[in-house]
Amino acid sequence: MSIDQATVRKIASLARIAISDAEAAAMEGELNGILGWVEQLGEVDVTGVEPMTAVIPNHLRLRDDVVDADPLTGGNRRDDILANAPAPQHGFFGVPKVIE
Amino acid sequence: MTDLTNLTVAGIRDGHRAGDFSAVEVAEAFNANVAGAKALNAFIVETPEHAIAAAKTADADRAAGTLKPLSGVPIGMKDLFATNGVQTTAASHMLEGFVPRYESTVSQKLWDAGCGMLGKLNLDQFAMGSSNETSYFGNVISPWKRNDGGNAALAPGGSSGGSSSAIAARLCPAATGTDTGGSIRQPAAFVGISGIKPTYGRCSRWGIVAFASSLDQAGPMARDVRDCAIMLENMAGFDPKDATSLNMAVPNWEAALSSDLKGKKVGIPKEYRLEGIDPEIDAMWDAGIAMLKDAGAEVVEISLPHTKYALPTYYIIAPAEASSNLARYDGVRYGLRDLPEKAGLQDMYAATRADGFGPEVKRRIMIGTYVLSAGFYDAYYTQAQKVRTLIARDFEQAFGMCDVILAPTAPSAAFGLGEKTADPLSMYLNDVFAVPASLAGLPAMSVPAALNREGLPLGLQIIGKAFDEQGVLNAGLAIEERAGFNARAEKWW
Numbered sequence: 040m041s042i043d044q045a046t047v048r049k050i051a052s053l054a055r056i057a058i059s060d061a062e063a064a065a066m067e068g069e070l071n072g073i074l075g076w077v078e079q080l081g082e083v084d085v086t087g088v089e090p091m092t093a094v095i096p097n098h099l100r101l102r103d104d105v106v107d108a109d110p111l112t113g114g115n116r117r118d119d120i121l122a123n124a125p126a127p128q129h130g131f132f133g134v135p136k137v138i139e
Numbered sequence: 140m141t142d143l144t145n146l147t148v149a150g151i152r153d154g155h156r157a158g159d160f161s162a163v164e165v166a167e168a169f170n171a172n173v174a175g176a177k178a179l180n181a182f183i184v185e186t187p188e189h190a191i192a193a194a195k196t197a198d199a200d201r202a203a204g205t206l207k208p209l210s211g212v213p214i215g216m217k218d219l220f221a222t223n224g225v226q227t228t229a230a231s232h233m234l235e236g237f238v239p240r241y242e243s244t245v246s247q248k249l250w251d252a253g254c255g256m257l258g259k260l261n262l263d264q265f266a267m268g269s270s271n272e273t274s275y276f277g278n279v280i281s282p283w284k285r286n287d288g289g290n291a292a293l294a295p296g297g298s299s300g301g302s303s304s305a306i307a308a309r310l311c312p313a314a315t316g317t318d319t320g321g322s323i324r325q326p327a328a329f330v331g332i333s334g335i336k337p338t339y340g341r342c343s344r345w346g347i348v349a350f351a352s353s354l355d356q357a358g359p360m361a362r363d364v365r366d367c368a369i370m371l372e373n374m375a376g377f378d379p380k381d382a383t384s385l386n387m388a389v390p391n392w393e394a395a396l397s398s399d400l401k402g403k404k405v406g407i408p409k410e411y412r413l414e415g416i417d418p419e420i421d422a423m424w425d426a427g428i429a430m431l432k433d434a435g436a437e438v439v440e441i442s443l444p445h446t447k448y449a450l451p452t453y454y455i456i457a458p459a460e461a462s463s464n465l466a467r468y469d470g471v472r473y474g475l476r477d478l479p480e481k482a483g484l485q486d487m488y489a490a491t492r493a494d495g496f497g498p499e500v501k502r503r504i505m506i507g508t509y510v511l512s513a514g515f516y517d518a519y520y521t522q523a524q525k526v527r528t529l530i531a532r533d534f535e536q537a538f539g540m541c542d543v544i545l546a547p548t549a550p551s552a553a554f555g556l557g558e559k560t561a562d563p564l565s566m567y568l569n570d571v572f573a574v575p576a577s578l579a580g581l582p583a584m585s586v587p588a589a590l591n592r593e594g595l596p597l598g599l600q601i602i603g604k605a606f607d608e609q610g611v612l613n614a615g616l617a618i619e620e621r622a623g624f625n626a627r628a629e630k631w632w
Contacts (some may be wrong), residue, residue: 090524
């Protein structure tokens with residue numbers, strides 16, 4: 040199946056990437072080229088095959104249920120976390136006004 | 140006095156330990172090479188002071204008798220690893236100026252082992268690319284030139300192109316790389332060095348900028364197999380902060396190196412004989428087969444029937460995971476923010492991401508968004524995950540008949556910058572031999588095998604069973620000893 044420019048704009052909107060009409064036109068061809076190529080997977084017989092969930096068998100671990108189990112990833116790191124924020128305000132992440 | 144920048148990691152470690160030279164002398168020599176090689180554009184940030192500080196510590200440790208495994212060895216760090224206090228960009232505009240307040244597990248392990256950092260190495264943007272032409276900070280140039288008298292700038296491979304170029308040009312003896320679909324092995328092959336992607340989960344992903352989490356794996360790049368073993372020992376290990384980290388002891392790979400392959404079986408996958416491939420690639424492969432036979436191995440033909448589906452599978456799964464991972468770049472918490480006048484939150488997201496991501500990154504996010512979207516998820520993503528199961532099963536069955544698999548690393552030698560950028564698909568196809576092992580999570584390495592008629596390096600790839608890095612390294616060593624590859628790029632930079 041091929042996609043049109045309206046679909047390209049829809050995907051860009053879902054991906055939260057602003058694109059111009061010229062970019063949408065260029066991307067239409069590129070994405071169709073790539074999607075047309077990956078569609079060959081449809082010819083593989085996958086009857087009874089489970090989708091892969093883990094490439095190397097492993098089991099999920101639980102960490103100890105304690106506060107700040109890891110000092111680096113625990114709490115009380117506000118200033119570190121805000122250090123790279125583009126517009127921190129009063130110890131919070133700043134964003135444009137969302138409620139009038 | 141010998142040029143210290145010609146020494147391997149083992150040579151620096153052992154020479155420093157024996158008192159032949161000081162670590163500061165080594166660091167100064169490499170710092171000078173880095174400073175003199177701007178034309179290669181291998182580094183995004185240079186950190187000579189970090190290398191010198193670690194070297195001073197190494198010299199003091201030697202005097203005090205408290206040497207660490209890699210004391211005195213300066214390395215390059217791919218700019219995908221978060222480094223505390225040093226800008227970490229993933230070669231993107233999005234993360235330009237981002238200075239982590241924490242250290243990635245792998246880089247911390249290397250500093251704890253005594254390494255110093257020469258700088259942060261350039262790469263393809265968010266590790267997406269096979270030629271290092273998608274970096275926001277400009278192309279990395281390979282130190283190699285064709286022998287046709289021309290002066291064409293060649294690709295160092297990607298995504299770890301800064302790492303490969305810097306090692307081949309003697310700007311560092313070793314570097315970190317990451318491999319999602321060939322990003323350690325293909326650049327290593329392009330510049331005539333070695334590199335190993337270990338079993339998925341050997342090296343912690345914590346603090347590595349995420350691309351496709353079920354595939355991303357860190358590994359070392361260096362000039363020879365022994366150096367790869369040494370580096371990997373000091374990068375691998377269990378990390379509770381990575382949910383997919385393997386809780387297994389790290390073997391002493393270096394101590395167990397052996398190029399005697401008696402009793403070992405080497406599989407040759409018939410599906411890797413591609414129609415229309417450069418005959419020099421097949422000839423190099425045949426020469427590699429002869430080398431492993433000479434080392435005592437028995438050679439058997441094997442079949443990996445789903446090989447032709449590996450690349451299309453990869454180009455669904457990797458973009459799908461990328462679109463999810465890169466959703467974090469929203470202009471709120473870190474990185475770039477583009478806030479057009481009177482823009483609301485949604486417009487800010489869209490403007491930030493339009494400005495912060497390059498064309499290849501956008502393309503992959505878009506593909507990933509599409510294959511995960513309602514109505515298409517099963518046809519693309521679920522189907523790809525099922526085919527991925529079949530690809531992994533191919534390897535399981537093949538490893539019932541052999542211990543390691545030998546194949547070319549890439550279908551061509553290094554190509555010229557700009558030769559493949561017009562057509563994304565032709566670039567993707569360069570990873571045809573590298574991607575299957577990534578999809579199956581298997582250890583795989585590239586070792587230099589020969590020069591082609593243009594005077595450019597070609598690499599051979601060894602793929603091993605899960606957790607059998609030793610088998611991969613040993614077969615790599617057998618090739619290294621027999622290929623006798625010692626060519627290096629003539630200095631022009």
